[in-house]
Amino acid sequence: MIKLLIADDEPLVLAGMKSMLPWNRLGLEICGTAQNGQQALELIRQYRPEIVITDIKMPVMTGLELAQHCRAEFGDLPLFIMLTSFEEFSYVREAMHHGAIEYIVKLELTPQSLEMTVRKAMEMVAKIQNKASSGAPAASLQLFRDKFFTRLCNNMFENREQFCRQHEDLGLQFDAERYVAASCSITNVKDISAQQQLTLCSSTVSMVQDILKKLCTCQVTILDARHFNIVFWMTAEQAYDLEFQNHLLQTASDTASRYFSVRLLCGIGTPVEDPFLIAQSVYSARCVLAAATEAQPVLNAQQDLADQNALFDFSAYRLRLTKAFEELDGTVLEQTISDIIDSLEGHPSRHIQALDAATNLLYMSLSLLPEGETLLSNIFADHPDGYRSLYKYVSTHQCCEWMRQLRDGLCQNLKSQRKSYKKQVVENVEAYIRQNIRKRLTLNEVAAAFNFSPNYLSQLFAKYAARGFVDTITSEKIAAAKVMLAEHDMKIYEVAEALGYESAFYFSRVFKKETGISPREYIQNTSK
Structure with a gap:
């Protein structure tokens, strides 16, 4: 009760x-x-x-x-x-x-x-x-879902298979006829501290999500203290009903104004049938958001298709960047970011593409680098808003200058810590294995937990660990099994089950191969 x-x-x-x-x-x-x-x-x-x-x-x-x-x-x-x-x-x-x-x-x-x-x-x-x-698992699941939608909205998945595997693991259903994204900016914010801005953004987004979910299935993802994305699950009819879509976002804007005295500027993107292509809807939403004003706070990309530019193809650079981040290869990173800048600079009309590229680089830096938040804060310490100053830029040139500063700062840092970082990664993964020793850990699962490709993680262990990845897991499980058998008076089948082995028989085989004696002989030796 x-x-x-x-x-x-x-x-x-x-x-x-x-x-x-x-x-x-x-x-x-x-x-x-x-x-x-x-x-x-x-x-x-x-x-x-x-x-x-x-x-x-x-x-x-x-x-x-x-x-x-x-x-x-x-x-x-x-x-x-x-x-x-x-x-x-x-x-x-x-x-x-x-x-x-x-x-x-x-x-x-x-x-x-x-x-x-x-x-x-x-x-x-x-x-x-x-x-x-x-406890933490529920919060962790939401964090993983937020991270998933951040990657989806920024066209960051390596391939469709990766997208499908992750949304299935997270229990996300993509069964709508169409998907429409909206990009929103919180404006008219009073002069408050950064922490208060984050609190205000979180409260605003929470209320907007509560209101919108009563009208249409959606997922809201916070980008920073003033920006967030919305992905709507729609029927084919709703996806082309501009009045319905404008009503959704106008309702959200009115609610934010009523409760928090802030205004929302909203851009609504073009619909896509394939959820893997939601980034295209996000991009078109961001294009029209740039033209939204307090007088016209909600704009719809479907009303002005003729003026849209092609989606910036970040995938052409993503694999090179991912490898450079994973291997802390400053040389490749410098060249790749320079190529991106060269493809955008000198084209004033490509502001949205430049901002899109810079946002992708920002996300990768924060998510793939150890202490990414601290590193970026140091690189942009001379900016009043730190690396978030990016969101105030209104020209291609400004975004390119931001990417240059990011490139130079990252490369200087990466070249100085490349080797020590890889050893630290291995130590962190080994610690993760020990903390999750009771689970059936696989190379794919552990690599995903650290945002690495399975092949790259396997190579790290081959080069910087005492044993390979599989042998490391086996060694740690047997070490844990010895403690359980000797100190906790557990039966052999109980230890096998606790450590995720499919049977006591298989566990005994692995134990004997690792130690030279069977679990029963080990118990007898320790009880003498």
Whole structure:
């Protein structure tokens, strides 16, 4: 049973709320009521409710102050639903910044609207509790999904097979008739700190996603503190219905403006039938986003197909870049980035292609290099916004200059750390193997965890490790097996199962090949 607390300084409102719904049948228990914020805080400390419905304006401590205090003291729970009057709407915006999930206008309160809001809160409570009980895996899955969509939107998959394998592993379904991407920029942001910008972006994107998912299946991916992409799953009819698409993004823009006093500029891309080609829709969305204004915040690429340039073919350079990053080969990296710059410089109309290329280079640098964030911050330390200054550039020349600075900084760093880095990579992989020794690890899985190709990781072990990749896993598993057999008094079949072997018989064969004696003989020797 989920516990609910109701706080309002009007006794009639409290009585009405308590009797408005069959709370027990909804799975809710009213653990208390309060007539001011301080009293509510004391009851929250005593009963730890998961949901609080509170008036914004109350004596002693306001509902807004109550939400702020609870967020700092208790974290994600309780969730707050705010009761408000029309004239208090400015307070609602601030409440949303402090974790309030919804508001209810008192004059519009009905049993139906209250039940709908409370059910939404109950669903969010369940998600938070599931996340807390499952720990890191749920968060890690979302991180991997975000990373997947970042690569998809930037045309970063090496081939279709890699795309299919990863979306299947992540449980992502691409079963729509068409896919349409939107590229969005958050504007009208007040002068706040970088951390506050990130918080504002996260809150804005979260609310936009909640609103849009009620209208159309979508995935929202944050790019930085002011930019994010949306990929929509659409029917063939929706994909060419410009009014429907513009309504989606206009709704998102209006919501962001209402709750967070920011504006969204949105570019909607052309539809694609093949999900592997979503990058093409993203590209066309970014092209029209560059022309969006506050007067016309939502633009659709389908309205101006004639002026679109060809998609920048980053795949022509991606394999060379990936190998250069993996091997820390500054020479190849320098030449490849120089080739990209040469193909773009001198063409003012290719600003979007130049920005697209620079964004791809930025993503690869951050994801493929150890301490990539620190390294890029140092390279662009002379820029007020660091490497994120890229997103302010409005010309091909500026983007090319940014890529030159990136190239020179990376090459200088890579040449100085090439050998030591490869040894460190091997040590990191060995540590990963020990941490996951109970799993059935394969070369493909471990390579994917470190963003390497299987062949490259195998070569690293052959050159810089004491043993090959497979032999390393075998050695670590047998070392773990010895501890289990000698110190934990486990049976042979239990050890085999714990370490991911298909049978005790096969485990015994591997153990004897590695140590010269069988597991049973090892147990007898250690018990003497």
